[in-house]
Amino acid sequence: MRRNSAIFVRLFRWPAPILALILTSCVIARADSIEKIHDALSVSDPQNRFNLQFSGLVDLEGYFIDQPTAALIFSERNFLFNPRLTLFVDAQIGTKIYVFAQTRVDRGFDPSDDGAQIRLDEYFVRYSPAKTVNVQIGQFATVVGNWVSRHDSWQNPFINAPLPYENLTGLWDTGAPDDADDVLEWGHVGEYDNGDYSDKYARIPIIWGPSYASGIAVSGSVGRFDYAAEMKNAALASRPDSWSITQTGFEYPTFNSRVGFRPNEMWNVGFSTSAGPYLVSEAAPSLPVGRNIGDYREFVLAQDLAFAWHHVQLWAEFFETRFQVPRIGNADVFSYYFEAKYKITPQLFGALRWNQQIFGTIRDEDERTKWGNDIWRIDAALGYRFTDYLQGKVQYSFSHQGSSPEAGHLVGVQLTVKF
Amino acid sequence: MSGRAVRCASSILILALGLAAGSARAQVVIEGTVTLPKPSFDRGLNQRYSTTSDVAMAPTNPPAAVVYLEGDFRPKPTDVPKSPAQVAQKNIAFAPDLLPVLVGTAVEFPNMDDTYHNVFSYSKTKRFDLGRYRKDEKSTTVVFDKPGAVTIHCEIHERMRGTILVLETPHFQKTDTAGRYRLEHLPAGNYVLKAWVAGDDIRQRPVELKTGMTLHVDFPAR
Numbered sequence: 151m152r153r154n155s156a157i158f159v160r161l162f163r164w165p166a167p168i169l170a171l172i173l174t175s176c177v178i179a180r181a182d183s184i185e186k187i188h189d190a191l192s193v194s195d196p197q198n199r200f201n202l203q204f205s206g207l208v209d210l211e212g213y214f215i216d217q218p219t220a221a222l223i224f225s226e227r228n229f230l231f232n233p234r235l236t237l238f239v240d241a242q243i244g245t246k247i248y249v250f251a252q253t254r255v256d257r258g259f260d261p262s263d264d265g266a267q268i269r270l271d272e273y274f275v276r277y278s279p280a281k282t283v284n285v286q287i288g289q290f291a292t293v294v295g296n297w298v299s300r301h302d303s304w305q306n307p308f309i310n311a312p313l314p315y316e317n318l319t320g321l322w323d324t325g326a327p328d329d330a331d332d333v334l335e336w337g338h339v340g341e342y343d344n345g346d347y348s349d350k351y352a353r354i355p356i357i358w359g360p361s362y363a364s365g366i367a368v369s370g371s372v373g374r375f376d377y378a379a380e381m382k383n384a385a386l387a388s389r390p391d392s393w394s395i396t397q398t399g400f401e402y403p404t405f406n407s408r409v410g411f412r413p414n415e416m417w418n419v420g421f422s423t424s425a426g427p428y429l430v431s432e433a434a435p436s437l438p439v440g441r442n443i444g445d446y447r448e449f450v451l452a453q454d455l456a457f458a459w460h461h462v463q464l465w466a467e468f469f470e471t472r473f474q475v476p477r478i479g480n481a482d483v484f485s486y487y488f489e490a491k492y493k494i495t496p497q498l499f500g501a502l503r504w505n506q507q508i509f510g511t512i513r514d515e516d517e518r519t520k521w522g523n524d525i526w527r528i529d530a531a532l533g534y535r536f537t538d539y540l541q542g543k544v545q546y547s548f549s550h551q552g553s554s555p556e557a558g559h560l561v562g563v564q565l566t567v568k569f
Numbered sequence: 570m571s572g573r574a575v576r577c578a579s580s581i582l583i584l585a586l587g588l589a590a591g592s593a594r595a596q597v598v599i600e601g602t603v604t605l606p607k608p609s610f611d612r613g614l615n616q617r618y619s620t621t622s623d624v625a626m627a628p629t630n631p632p633a634a635v636v637y638l639e640g641d642f643r644p645k646p647t648d649v650p651k652s653p654a655q656v657a658q659k660n661i662a663f664a665p666d667l668l669p670v671l672v673g674t675a676v677e678f679p680n681m682d683d684t685y686h687n688v689f690s691y692s693k694t695k696r697f698d699l700g701r702y703r704k705d706e707k708s709t710t711v712v713f714d715k716p717g718a719v720t721i722h723c724e725i726h727e728r729m730r731g732t733i734l735v736l737e738t739p740h741f742q743k744t745d746t747a748g749r750y751r752l753e754h755l756p757a758g759n760y761v762l763k764a765w766v767a768g769d770d771i772r773q774r775p776v777e778l779k780t781g782m783t784l785h786v787d788f789p790a791r
Contacts, residue, residue, distance in 0.1 A: 185768070240617070248615035276615060284620065291618060299618040369620040376620040410620075415685045415703050458685065460700035496689055496698035538691055538722065 184539040187569050201242040206569050209234040209303045213261060214561040218347040220527075220549060221316035222355070223560075224262035232261040236302070248276040250290075259359070259390040260316075272362050282370040289393060291360040293367060293378035293408045294386060294422040295467050296454040298360045307491040308531045309545045309562040311359055313505030314469045314485035318353040320522050323388060323429050325352075326436040326446075326476035330514035330521075333478060337509075337522045340552065354428065356450065356471045356485055356507075357386040363404070364395040376410035376420075385428040385448045387473075392430055402427040402444040416459050424450040428473065437476050446474045461493040475512070481521050482510030497536070503529040523552030541566045597755040598783040599776065603634040603748040603764045604790040630662065632767075634788075635669040635734050636750040637741035638776075640760040648739045649673040653710050656721070656731060658686040663721065663731030669741050669765075670733060672716055678708045687724035694735060695719045718765070734765055748788075764788040 191204035211232040219225055234256035241249040252272040258264045259271070274288025291298040297315060300306050310316065320337020327333045334342040336349060367380035382404045384392040392398045404426020412418050429443040437443065449472045457464040468486040475481050487505040494500055509522035527549035535541045547560040608631050653675035657664045659682060670676060678688045680702055688708075689698040694717030699709050701724075713719065713735040723729040744750045744764075757780045763773040772788040 240615075242615060250615075250617055278615070281621075371621045378620055415701075458701045460702065461698070462700075493698055493700065496696045497691060535691060538720075 184537075184567075184569050191569070199244055201240075203238075203240045205238045205240070207234075207236040207303055208567040208569075209236070210565045211261065211309060212563045213309075214559075216558050216560070218350070220547070220558050220560055221310065221313075221318065222260040222359070224258065224260060224264075224351060226263060230261055230263070232257055234303075246278050248278070250274055250276070280370075282372050284367075284369045286367040286369070287365075289362055289364040289395065290367070291362055292357070292382070292386060292406055292424075293369065293380050294357070294361075294406050294424055294450065295408070295452055295469075296418070296420060296456050296465060297467065300465075301360045303564060303566045304541060304568050307489070307499065307501035307533060307543075308503060308529055309543055309564045310529070310547070310560075312467065312487040312489065312503065313507055313525070313527055314356045314467065314487065315359055316355055317485070317505075317507050317525060318350065318355050319387075319473075319481075319483060319509075321354055321387075321428075321473055321475065321481065322349075322352045322433075323354050323392075324432045326429070326433055326438075327478060330478055330512050330519065333475065333481070333512060333521050334514065334519065339520065339523055351389075354387040354389065356448075356469050356483065358389055361386050361388070361393075362390070363388065363393045364398075365400075365403070374412045376412070377408070379405070379407040381405055382426070385426040386424050386450055387428045387448050388430070398430070404448075416457055418454075418456040420452075420454040422450070422452040422454065424448065424452075441476065446476055448473050463491045465489040478512050480510075481512050483522065484508045484510075497534055499533045499535075501529075501531040501533070505529070525549060525551040527558075539568045541568070596753060597757060597778045597780065598751065598753050599636075599638070599755065599762060599778075599786055600749075600751040600783065601636075601786040601788070603636060603744050603750065603766065603772070603788040605632040605634060605744070605746075605748045606767065606790075608632055630664065630666040631746040633665075633667055633746060634744045634748060634750075634767075635667065635736075635741055635765045636744060636752065636788075637669070637736050637738050637763055637765070638752060638755060638760050639738060639763055639773075640758065642738045642740070644671050644673065644737065644739055646673070653677045655679060656688075656733065657681050658688070658723065658729070661726050661729060663723075663729055665743075666731040667743065668731075668733050669743055670713055670735055671739055671741075672735055672737050673712065673714055674735075675710045675712045676733060677710045680704050680706070680708065685725055686729075688721055689724055690719050690721045692717070692719040695733075698724075701725070718768075732767075762786055 193202040213223060213230040215223060215228060234254060237253045239251045253270050255266060255268045272290050274286050274290040276284050276286040278284045297312060320333050322336060363382035363384040365380055365382035367378060369378035383395060383398045383400050385404045406424045408420050408422040410418060410420040425447055427444050427446060428448040429446050434443055451470045453468045455466045466488045471483050473481045485507040487503055489503040491499055491501040505527045507525050509520045509524055511518035512521045527547055529545060529547045531543055531545040533541060533543040543564045545562040549558040649671055654668060654670055655677055656668055657679050678699060680686045683704060685701045687701045690696060694715050695713055697711050702708055713733060716735050716737045719733040721731045740752055740755055742750045742752055755778055757778050759777050761773050762776045763771055765771050774786055776784060
């Protein structure tokens with residue numbers, strides 16, 4: 151009897167608070183209540199010289215995952231509950247100055263088994279001396295590509311990011327490989343896969359999520375053209391720990407740019423570039439004599455495409471990436487995805503995404519070997535907006551990596567309250 | 570024409586004129602003022618991840634209310650306007666941002682801006698989503714077939730907000746910006762006069778209307 155009780159308690163230890171949180175969210179997400187909260191969190195002076203808006207998102211996420219976990223999920227369990235509170239502050243001072251900050255309370259920048267933590271993920275001041283010029287300084291999302299504008303949980307049709315933003319390569323930013331075998335081992339390629347995935351957090355992707363690195367940006371629109379250029383303290387592949395100015399200075403800056411063209415309202419195409427060192431200072435002792443971390447860069451050429459018409463939205467991005475790897479030479483990787491969203495009814499939408507990442511080869515003794523496991527992944531999601539302020543999503547992802555016969559499955563559910 | 574016929578026609582004309590004059594005298598009118606909330610300003614903000622910095626700082630549509638007579642009115646099909654009403658999107662705002670319509674009225678949402686708009690509503694009274702459409706595209710017409718307040722938004726421009734108030738009575742009027750209204754050609758009887766100001770701010774007062782009277786009803790702020 152006692153044993154049964156213990157099982158019961160263990161079984162319901164997690165679901166009960168989760169259920170309570172979901173019910174609470176649904177109750178507080180009544181449209182009229184949220185609208186009042188939203189209005190109460192808005193401050194402006196009568197002459198409208200100053201507007202301040204506090205807003206936020208409450209996300210209740212659950213992941214049912216295969217082990218080892220895919221991409222940027224750091225959990226040893228098959229179920230991960232990942233609640234997140236995001237607070238935004240938007241302030242407009244006159245027409246020329248805009249200030250933004252984003253703070254999150256969650257279990258880590260990427261879903262993990264860690265306990266609660268609070269972070270200031272983004273903050274910047276933007277000065278717009280003319281309609282065609284904005285200058286921005288702070289810690290903010292990259293100008294590369296087109297995913298950033300829909301990366302928050304309310305806008306993103308999916309729960310996770312596209313593959314190029316989260317699939318880990320076999321490169322570390324904290325140490326240089328001694329030879330090609332190290333890279334193949336870190337990438338768990340074929341016979342080099344030892345089944346030990348505890349090194350996961352040492353590895354880096356092509357671009358780490360929205361890449362909220364610190365720096366300065368200049369952007370603007372001229373007619374149907376958009377432009378943006380930024381100097382950041384960390385490369386696109388750099389981990390969140392590197393983004394803060396207190397962690398990484400500007401000794402080895404990264405330069406990113408994007409040029410966009412909107413032939414009409416339906417289409418938006420863009421070309422991006424990025425160049426910057428991806429190794430952190432910790433890696434310096436492992437470098438060949440006479441070299442420093444500034445000698446090893448990540449180069450990215452990217453193309454993005456967006457289309458919208460009536461109830462259909464399409465996006466695609468292509469990334470051609472080259473890492474300069476100590477003792478190895480160039481390691482190339484190509485990654486892309488196509489994403490489609492369709493509103494089935496006013497409140498129900500469906501989304502489908504095809505992602506692929508293809509690795510180039512590196513010299514391993516006398517032959518050339520692929521330095522990573524090619525991967526493809528298909529993501530399918532359904533979302534429902536209950537009200538203007540409450541949204542639910544469910545996602546299923548199926549991925550296949552290299553020659554591994556095992557397929558990776560991920561089911562995610564997410565409930566978002568916007569206020 | 571014979572003299573008899575002329576006399577007959579004259580009598581009919583005199584009778585008709587007399588009836589018209591009597592009808593004018595019997596007209597029931599309610600007029601007054603609704604105390605409106607203070608004008609708000611467009612809380613324009615830059616877009617977080619956009620390269621453009623066009624911030625609308627102009628005042629929004631001035632506040633207004635809708636005053637209507639509630640009773641057992643069954644609108645006839647002929648009461649419903651044949652041509653659709655309009656809520657345009659102009660200068661990144663709904664114009665007008667408050668539109669009263671009779672149940673069964675069709676409304677179209679033309680885009681007058683050089684950018685996409687996506688009008689939608691999750692209100693229980695009417696749920697719809699028009700998708701993204703350009704200036705030169707004809708928008709879908711939506712028929713509002715149930716009474717109630719329908720809040721409309723634009724998915725692309727979060728700060729755009731409007732209301733379509735769907736009424737079961739043909740006796741309604743939107744106030745001017747000072748809150749003044751005048752309802753004419755009302756039937757005699759006992760009714761409830763309501764003023765819809767915003768959201769849950771609905772003010773009301775029972776009224777007894779008698780033939781030929783002009784009633785003055787003000788709706789002070791709550």
